[in-house]
Amino acid sequence: MTEDNQQSVWQVIVAIPAGKVASYGQVADLAGLPRAARWVGRLLKNLPADSTLPWHRVVRADGRLAFATGSERYQRQQQRLRAEGVLLRNNKINRQYFQY
DNA sequence: TGAGTGACTTGAG
DNA sequence: ACTCAAGCCACTC
Numbered sequence: 001m002t003e004d005n006q007q008s009v010w011q012v013i014v015a016i017p018a019g020k021v022a023s024y025g026q027v028a029d030l031a032g033l034p035r036a037a038r039w040v041g042r043l044l045k046n047l048p049a050d051s052t053l054p055w056h057r058v059v060r061a062d063g064r065l066a067f068a069t070g071s072e073r074y075q076r077q078q079q080r081l082r083a084e085g086v087l088l089r090n091n092k093i094n095r096q097y098f099q100y
Numbered sequence: 101t102g103a104g105t106g107a108c109t110t111g112a113g
Numbered sequence: 114a115c116t117c118a119a120g121c122c123a124c125t126c
Contacts, residue, residue, distance in 0.1 A: 024108055037108040038122055045107055058107080066107035073107080 008032055009040055015098075016057045018084040022098040023061040030100060041066060056080040063092035 008031035016022050028036040044055045056077045060066055067074035069091055078088060087094045 025110095028108090035109085035121060038106070039108090041107040042123065043107090047107095055107085060107085061109055077107090 005031065005033055006043065009043055010053060013053055013055065013058060016054060017098070018054075018057075019086060020096055020098045021057045021059050021081075021086060021093055024058060024066070025061055026098070027058055037061075057084075057098075059093055065091070 009027060012022070012027050012030040022030075023037075024040045025035075025037040028034065028040050031040075033039065040058070044053075044058065047053060047055055058066075065074055065077055065088075067077065081088070081093075085095070
C-alpha cells in the first residue's frame with residue numbers, strides 16, 4: 001500500500017479523541033480503505049516503539065482488544081486506556097466508539 | 101507457485 | 114453467548 005494510505009490511516013487515528021475508541025475496520029473505512037481492517041492492524045504492528053500515535057484507541061469491532069487476554073501487550077494497552085478513563089468490563093470496552 | 105498466518109469482520113448455526 | 118467458516122490483504126517461508 002501507498003504512503004498516502006498510511007498517512008490517511010494515521011490521520012484518522014490521531015483524530016480519535018481521548019476517552020473514545022475506534023475499530024480497525026472503522027479506521028480503515030474513515031481512511032477511505034474499505035475492507036482493509038487487517039491492513040490497519042499490520043500497520044500498527046509495524047509501528048515504531050517511540051511513535052506518539054494513540055494506537056491504543058484502536059480495538060476490535062466486538063469491543064475486545066486485539067491481543068490475547070492478559071498478555072504483555074494486552075495489559076499495556078489496557079493501562080493506556082484506563083489512564084484516559086476507558087475501562088474494560090468482561091474484556092470488553094465500556095465506552096462509546098468514535099462517531100463521525 | 102502455494103500454503104500458512106495474523107493487532108480483522110461478518111454472518112450463520 | 115459461543116463457535117465456525119468465509120472473506121479479507123499483505124507478508125513469509
